[in-house]
Amino acid sequence: MVFWSRxxxxxxxxxxxxxxxxxxxxxxxxxxxxxxxxxxxIAAGEVIQRPASAVKELLENAxxxxxxxxxxxxxxxxxxxVQVIDNGKGMSETDARMSFERHATxxxxxxxxxxxxxxxxxxxxxxxxxxxxxxxxxxTKKAEEETGTYIEIENSSVKKxxxxxxxxxxSIAMKNLFFNVPARRNFLKSNAAEMRHIVxxxxxxxxxxxxxxxxxTGNGQEIFHLEKGSLKQRIVQILGNHYNARLVTVQEKTxxxxxxxxxxxxxxxxxTRGDQYFLVNNRFIKSPYLNHAVxxxxxxxxxxxxxxxxxLFIDLDPAxxxxxxxxxxxxxxxxxxxxxxxxxxxxxKHALAQFSVTPxxxxxxxxxIQQLDAINKPFTEEKQxxxxxxxxxxxxxxxxxxxxxxPTNKSDLGHWKDFVEGEKKEYGIQHSETGKFESLIDKLxxxxxxxxxxxxxxxxxxxxxENTELTQLHNTYIISGTPxxxxxxxxxxxxxxxxYERFSMAAAGKPIATQRSMFPATLELSAQDxxxxxxxxxxxxxxxxxxxxxxxxxxxxxxxxxxxTAGNEKTIIESLLEQYKHFSSDLKFSRREKxxxxxxxxxxxxxxxxxxxxxxxxxxxxxxxxxxxxITAAGNPTYIEFKKDYLSQLFKRQ
Ligand SMILES: Nc1ncnc2c1ncn2[C@@H]1O[C@H](COP(=O)(O)OP(=O)(O)OP(=O)(O)O)[C@@H](O)[C@H]1O
Ligand SMILES: [Mg+2]
Numbered sequence: 001m002v003f004w005s006r007x008x009x010x011x012x013x014x015x016x017x018x019x020x021x022x023x024x025x026x027x028x029x030x031x032x033x034x035x036x037x038x039x040x041x042i043a044a045g046e047v048i049q050r051p052a053s054a055v056k057e058l059l060e061n062a063x064x065x066x067x068x069x070x071x072x073x074x075x076x077x078x079x080x081x082v083q084v085i086d087n088g089k090g091m092s093e094t095d096a097r098m099s100f101e102r103h104a105t106x107x108x109x110x111x112x113x114x115x116x117x118x119x120x121x122x123x124x125x126x127x128x129x130x131x132x133x134x135x136x137x138x139x140t141k142k143a144e145e146e147t148g149t150y151i152e153i154e155n156s157s158v159k160k161x162x163x164x165x166x167x168x169x170x171s172i173a174m175k176n177l178f179f180n181v182p183a184r185r186n187f188l189k190s191n192a193a194e195m196r197h198i199v200x201x202x203x204x205x206x207x208x209x210x211x212x213x214x215x216x217t218g219n220g221q222e223i224f225h226l227e228k229g230s231l232k233q234r235i236v237q238i239l240g241n242h243y244n245a246r247l248v249t250v251q252e253k254t255x256x257x258x259x260x261x262x263x264x265x266x267x268x269x270x271x272t273r274g275d276q277y278f279l280v281n282n283r284f285i286k287s288p289y290l291n292h293a294v295x296x297x298x299x300x301x302x303x304x305x306x307x308x309x310x311x312l313f314i315d316l317d318p319a320x321x322x323x324x325x326x327x328x329x330x331x332x333x334x335x336x337x338x339x340x341x342x343x344x345x346x347x348x349k350h351a352l353a354q355f356s357v358t359p360x361x362x363x364x365x366x367x368x369i370q371q372l373d374a375i376n377k378p379f380t381e382e383k384q385x386x387x388x389x390x391x392x393x394x395x396x397x398x399x400x401x402x403x404x405x406x407p408t409n410k411s412d413l414g415h416w417k418d419f420v421e422g423e424k425k426e427y428g429i430q431h432s433e434t435g436k437f438e439s440l441i442d443k444l445x446x447x448x449x450x451x452x453x454x455x456x457x458x459x460x461x462x463x464x465x466e467n468t469e470l471t472q473l474h475n476t477y478i479i480s481g482t483p484x485x486x487x488x489x490x491x492x493x494x495x496x497x498x499x500y501e502r503f504s505m506a507a508a509g510k511p512i513a514t515q516r517s518m519f520p521a522t523l524e525l526s527a528q529d530x531x532x533x534x535x536x537x538x539x540x541x542x543x544x545x546x547x548x549x550x551x552x553x554x555x556x557x558x559x560x561x562x563x564x565t566a567g568n569e570k571t572i573i574e575s576l577l578e579q580y581k582h583f584s585s586d587l588k589f590s591r592r593e594k595x596x597x598x599x600x601x602x603x604x605x606x607x608x609x610x611x612x613x614x615x616x617x618x619x620x621x622x623x624x625x626x627x628x629x630x631i632t633a634a635g636n637p638t639y640i641e642f643k644k645d646y647l648s649q650l651f652k653r654q
Contacts, residue, residue: 037156040102040132041181046327047129050188051078052197053328054130054174059205060120061127062086064107065170068228069213072202076219077194079177079185087169090142096149097161100136102128115319120283122323127172132156133184134177140170155180199223203238204284207277207311210234235262235311239275243268243309250312250351256339257316259347263294264309266301266352275309281318286330288526290314292578293341297348299571305524310348314340463487463641464624470616476607478616485647489639491611491619492604493632498622499600500633503543507592512544514559521570523547523555529577530555536580539592543599545573564603576602597633 034042048054055072062070065088075081091099098104105124108114114122130136131153141148148166152159178185188194195218202224206214210231216224226237236244246268251260264275276294278285294310302308322333334340463482471479478489506512525533530553537547537555544561560569580598605611611619623629623638631637 037132040128040156043102043125044129044132045184047125048133048177050197051082051177051194052201054078054082054134054177055084055198056201056205056328057121057126057130058082058084058172058174059202061172062088062170063205063209063212064119064121065089067169067212070215072214072216074195074198074216074218077191078198079188079191079194081173081175082177082198083171083173085169085171087167090145090148090168090170091140092142092145093149093163096138096140096151097158099138100127100131100151100153100156100158104128114324115321117318117323118281120329128156130172130174133179133181135175135179137173137175138170139164139166141166141168143168204277206238207231207234208279208282208284208313231311231313232262239309243275247309248351248354250310250347252343252347252350254343257314257320257343259312259314259343261310261312263312263348263351266298266308269298269302269306269308271306273307275311276307277311279311279313280321280332281315282313283323283329283332285332287332288528289337289341289578289581290344292575293345294348296575296578297345297352301352304570312344312348314344316340464620470613470620472611472616474607475610478611478620480620482641485641485643485645487639487641489620489623490607490637491609492607493636494619494623494629494638495604496600496632497626497629497638498619499603500596501626501628503596503599506544507539507542507596511542513562514541514544514546515562516546516559517557517569521557522550523557523570523573525553525555525574525577527553532577532581533573535591536577536595539595540573543595545569547573572602600633 033039047057051074055074055078059070059072062084065086067086067088069087071085073081073083073085095106101124103124105122107119107124108117108122127136132155135154136152138151138153139148147163149161150164150166151161178188198218199216202214202216206212206224206226210233211228213228214224214226215222224238226234229237232247235247243264246265247262248265249260250263252258261279276291278287278290294308294312298308320335322335323329325331325333463484464480464487468480468482472491473479473488476491478491478494480487480489502512523533533547533555534549537549540547544559544564545557546559547555547557550556557569557573576598579602580594605619629638
């Protein structure tokens with residue numbers, strides 16, 4: 001207070017700032033470049049958080065160097081020593097020195113390489129980071145050279161460098177981690193806790209490369225000795241013998257990706273999460289989303305509070321991935337994660353079904369995948385052979401994907417505005433969304449002029465009358481004659497439209513009646529899902545779900561929509577959350593709109609479901625009672641009309 005009451009000119013700082021004289025007495029510049037070692041220490045915080053991070057980086061470097069034998073030695077849970085010795089390709093004298101520079105890497109040359117990457121490393125940061133926060137001794141020799149190189153480095157500066165006699169390969173010892181950053185050293189946990197982290201990282205790398213020999217010695221005792229072998233042997237070596245007879249092979253090859261590995265039989269599920277590994281192009285990643293795909297494949301086969309084992313390798317073109325989204329590379333971004341989700345789920349379901357783990361599995365995810373031979377036919381040896389040289393999913397294009405897999409077509413909007421306005425007037429269309437809707441209209445408009453197929457948008461309401469015969473084709477389409485030709489209805493898309501309008505009306509003020517559950521189901525969710533569900537509870541209530549918070553991360557489902565048979569509401573809500581999360585985030589819909597669309601998709605009858613005549617009648621009559629029967633909210637046609645004129649044109653007859 002005293003300070004501010006003084007006249008300005010008595011306060012030198014203020015005087016400078018406010019006086020025009022400050023031109024003559026310029027303020028000193030205050031920004032300086034940090035010395036390299038400090039900059040490195042700060043940057044190292046991203047990469048090396050604890051001894052286990054160094055273990056991961058050094059093991060990965062050894063793998064990248066093509067080693068077939070890798071030994072890890074730690075003392076005091078890595079706090080005093082982490083050493084990795086490999087028989088890989090070693091480094092030349094100059095490379096050995098260069099390897100500790102920040103951004104020095106032999107693995108990529110330009111940004112495009114990042115999307116072709118097959119190595120674990122690419123940033124050229126790991127060794128620089130380690131050298132900034134520990135004392136490092138490197139010994140390395142290339143097979144084609146006579147002598148090797150020894151380098152000692154500390155606090156980012158080289159202390160010693162000399163030629164040395166050494167075995168082919170590389171040994172890097174990291175001593176006294178954080179010796180120069182005491183605050184961070186104090187943050188390290190107990191030896192037991194740090195050791196657990198190290199074991200986790202070791203296992204992740206060792207599982208990813210069963211063809212490499214690994215050994216791990218802690219405080220002088222060999223904890224793991226893993227001879228090279230098959231993946232199955234490696235899993236049993238690491239995760240325990242009890243899995244031996246309880247592993248089910250997963251193997252699907254497609255043009256887009258390959259999935260292989262093992263899942264545990266349901267009876268091997270444990271009460272603790274843990275033995276669950278996704279290895280994308282051999283890189284261990286964490287993915288709650290893909291985990292959900294596996295868990296949903298096990299649906300109803302294991303208790304909801306238990307966790308199946310899985311070790312699943314997903315190999316795909318690196319161009320379909322962004323691995324550079326997280327400093328430890330344990331999170332990645334798939335170009336199209338919905339496709340990966342669908343494949344993982346289908347592959348695991350398929351595997352479980354093949355091994356008669358369950359006799360009646362429903363493949364209700366999507367039509368494209370269900371109809372693939374890989375999924376709906378038994379997996380014979382002959383098929384397996386065929387799969388090796390020709391792709392099962394050769395014709396697998398996004399067009400054949402189920403509705404929810406289709407990417408948004410945001411381009412090509414043309415003169416949609418005028419057209420929509422016209423349509424709205426003519427048919428009284430009530431539609432709040434734009435974007436996809438209009439692009440479709442535009443597309444259909446073009447299509448009609450070019451190929452003579454009537455677009456749904458130009459059809460009249462209820463083109464079929466009550467007595468029309470209805471036939472179901474491939475358990476997916478309903479075909480019906482009309483006075484003007486015939487129409488082909490896609491059952492899921494039609495149902496989606498019906499539900500969408502029902503839910504929209506409910507949300508707009510005509511809530512769906514709720515029936516109270518006699519035995520309310522309890523939902524335990526992650527913290528993230530708790531927040532999400534908390535946000536959706538009110539909207540869900542309008543749609544008939546009565547959900548109440550019940551302590552930390554727990555909800556009770558007190559009631560469900562009156563017209564839905566109660567029983568699996570828990571699964572419905574869980575998968576609803578999952579679907580909701582992954583609803584195209586690029587579309588700027590309201591939370592409620594997203595919820596409605598997700599639910600409409602989720603609850604719609606899926607392709608592959610046989611319908612009775614009555615059900616078909618109900619579906620068509622409901623569809624044509626919709627305000628906008630011809631397309632789904634996402635813009636896909638629900639039916640296509642083939643006019644007589646067009647048919648005669650095709651057959652070149654009047
Ligand atoms: N064990 C090893 N054997 C042979 N060369 C190695 C070994 N470890 C590191 N190198 C060389 O040193 C370089 C730097 O290693 P560093 O781990 O710092 O970066 P990177 O592996 O290229 O990328 P990232 O920071 O993503 O790990 C590597 O690109 C590689 O050429
Ligand atoms: Mg590396």
